[in-house]
Amino acid sequence: MPELPEVETVRKGLHTALVGRVFKSIHLLRPDLRTAMPNDLSEKLPGRRVVAVERRAKYLVIRTDGPAVVSHLGMTGRWTTSPSVPSARATHDHVVWLFADGSSAVFNDPRRFGILEWLTEHTFAALGPEPLGADFTAEYLTQALRGRSAKVKALIMDQRVVVGVGNIYAAEALHRARISPRRAAGRISRAEATRLVETIRQVLGEAIEQGGSSISDYRQVSGDRGGFQDRFLVYDREGQPCPSCPDPKATIKNVVIAGRSSFYCAKCQR
């Protein structure tokens, strides 16, 4: 569900809502997420003040004047903030944070692929560069893909190669770069890598401006939907005419790559 633009949008919302607030109590209603939430969250957080909410890859980092907490939204995770204490517990509410000023934040996650843990020095050890950062260059990507026979789409979704790109934005970036998702990564030319770096940045940047893409679950912390789902050129558009091809008979295909639906136009993406 949430890729970089969605996580970044949630980050902004959480940062605005939580900075300066002091934890009063932590309620771990259902600790068995993808990994078990540590019990001592409810002991060590109360009394701590939130100083910032940051993002690394698809992880949120809640910094306090003590330890930092990491949250991953998995496929269906959602944080909602409120100026008051929640009146009722909704299905799949797994974590409730109550603050000293009477406000609250709730983590809801139907599929429980999310994570809530302490930040450690190992948490981000295996991650590749941020796509919107200065390290993500055509030289870097060319080097990272060199000699690899896996499909280019699988590799740009591999968080060790570059972080933050998931199934939607991989499809959209490859379309804009006119590269087939089925291409062997090692056969991507330098010119194509240059285009791909550019379109990944472009698509992620535009999606952040739109507040992310809301297909079903994803919402901003305010509960609002994102807007980028209305700008998809290929994602979830199987059978529809390619918006980038003059030929009306060029339609969007859907093939499975690395177990994921992969939408593209076989005419303009080679």
Added chain:
DNA sequence: CTCCTATCCTGCGAGC
């Protein structure tokens, strides 16, 4: 190593 598949979990829509 690298690549690919299955798997974790729940909900929902399509098709019968």
Added chain:
DNA sequence: TGCTCGCAGGATAGGA
């Protein structure tokens, strides 16, 4: 209407 099947934005263990 109600059932079953397949699929969903992520990440990772394990087999080939």
